[in-house]
Amino acid sequence: MTTLAYLPWLRPPTFDELPSVRDRRCELTYAEFAVWVDAVAEQLAEYGVVPGSTVAIMLPNRVELLVAMVAAWRLGAAATPINPMFTATEADYQIADAHAVIVVNAGPDAPHGGRPSISVQDLRWAPLTNRTLPEPDTSANDIALLIYTSGSTGRPKGVVLSHGNIGAMASMMSTHLEITRDDHCLLVLPLFHVNAICVGFLTPVAVGGQLTVMERFRAGEFLDAVESLRPTYFSAVPTIYAHLVSQPADVVADTSSIRFAICGAAPASKELLAATERRFGFGLVEGYGLTEATCACTCNPVDGPRKLGTVGVPLPRQRVAVMNEDGTLLPPGERGEVVVQGPNVMQGYLNRAEATADALGDGWLHTGDVGVLNEDGYLTLVDRIKDMIIRGGENIYPKEIETVLHSHPHVREAAVVGAADAVLGEVPVAYVSTYPDSALDADDLRALCRTHLTKIKVPVAIEILDALPKNPIGKVDKRALRTLTPAGRSIPAPTSTTRQGA
Incomplete structure (x- = not known):
């Protein structure tokens, strides 16, 4: 059953003095967190935040991000978390598209999209004695989050998630993973992702557990935190596990608290997966999901059979199937598009009726991924229908990079594909052609990308060709471009700094 028990005003009184959330700056009980939420909600209300408003939050991982998000919910508003590494171009687009009333950010020099802003250091700690907030009236139908994800058009879309969606996800995860008040999540994923919000924050606090927020992942700091804080679980992307197992043999940490x-x-x-389990001794469960499904659709069980190479079984109250191109559901063993139903499926894309209809029109969420279900209900992912590049767990959509490249007056054609990388999985590589008699330098294009794109989206290599290969109907043949990037082709690897920031 879906509950909204993650909301401070709906928590049991027995939670009050339990540890709730902490970072390197502060540590709060459930009662203290609730007081801080009320104080910031009161502050947001002074800027005109009312039920139905949207509050943009552009902060690195820290407790204040969670406080501001829940404070928006306290007023019946939605929150849209923004990647703190975004350029002004990227951040301003999201702020405008979400119709944010106010931005909570790192300071006056941070992007704000022309809206009023509150610097994180100016957030109010305690409610004013002469102010009274309205009684909270949160329903499952209220919009909680606008999480932005790019699409085939190259313009990020706001995924609309209700409290019913995120409440369902929290209860699904706590049931499947057997999360209780004795659990403690160590959060290393960025809080502008729905995974970190739902699995790291909402799931433990809904049942009286606790959360420690790390600002970023660094292997040494992470292992030190595991030893000193004794968390019971964490969620990460393959790149993080690759960094952990790559630590020198003399790096030893007590990870026995991780169940x-x-x-x-x-x-x-x-x-x-096997190397991680051998080195650190904890079980590793692989899962699968997407923002449009409020994070997770399937996951290997913690105590049941964990089948390496699969992404597990459907979470409780979700139906996961494989669909043929004609809309029929396929039997086990047959390959097709992965489709999902359940109370976790998004409300739609913000102000994008056509895209919403494409994704949800037949009553199923179409994931764009190709998979196979076995007889036991375990899902194996085979391929991706879309051209999305996944770099260290971060989704990169080629069209967004191509749009920036096309903005250069000398670029006639631009195409971006993924190249294999041993640590990050994939990295973007760009191919461009120029107009006749145009002089163009790859460094100029790289500088253009750095101005308008987050660092992880900047191509690791830009190749200038006389013309891009075409398929029979005249479209750029990306499959042919991918054949230009195997071993033997000179594609520089990302620098160590880039990898660390993945």
Whole structure:
């Protein structure tokens, strides 16, 4: 059953003095977190935040991000978390598209899209004695989150998630993973992702557990935190596990408190999963999901059979199937598009009726991924229908990069494909052609990308060709471009700094 028990005003009184959330700056009980939420809600209300408004939050991982998000919910508003590494171009687009009333950010120099902003250091700690907030009246139908994800058009779309959606996900995860008040999540994923919000924050606090927020992942700091704080679980992407198992042999940490860890967001090899379990001794469960499904659709069980190479079984109250191109559902063993039903499926894309109809029109969420279900209900992912590149767990859509490249006056054609990378999985590589008699330098294009794109989206290599290969109907043949990037082709690897920031 879906509940909204993650909301401070609906928590049991027995939670009040339990540890709730912490980061390197502060540590709060459930009661203290609730007081801070009320204080910030009161502050947001002074800027005109009312039921139905949207509050944009552009902060790195820290407790204040969670406080601001829940404060928006306290007023009946939605929150849209923004990647703190976004350029002004990227952030301003999301702020405008979400119709944000106000932006909570890192300071006056941070992007704000022309809206009023509150710097994180100016957030109010305690309610004013002469102000009274209205009684909270949160329903499952209220919009909780607008999480932005790119699509085939190259313009990010706002995924509309209700409290019913995120409440369902929290209860599904706590049931499937057997999360209780004795659990403690160590959060290393970025809080502008729905995975971190739902699995890291909502799932434990809905049952009286606790959360420690790390600002970023660094292997040494992470292992130190595991030893000192004794968390019971965490969720990460394959790149993080690759960094962990690559630590020198003399790096030893007591990880005995971890009863399981989750791997998701990108495909992981059986070898990586097995190496992680051998080195650190905890069980690793691989799962699968997408923002449009409020994070997770399937996951290997913690105590049941864990089948390496699969992404597990459907979570409780979800139906996961494989569909043929004609709309019929396929039997086990047959390959087709993965489709999903359940109370976790999004409300739609913000102000994009056509895209919503494409994704949900027949009553199923169409994931764009190709998979196979076996007789036991375990899902194996085979391929991706879309051209999306997954770099260290971060989704990169080629069209967004291509749009920036096309903005250069000398670029006639641009196409971006993924090239294999041993640590990050995939990295973007760009191919461009120029107009006749145009002089163009790859460094100029790289500088253009750095101005308008987050660092992870900047191509690791830009090749200038006389013309891009075409398929029989005249479209750029990306399959042919991918044949230009195997071993033997000179594609530089990302720098160590880029990898660390994955």
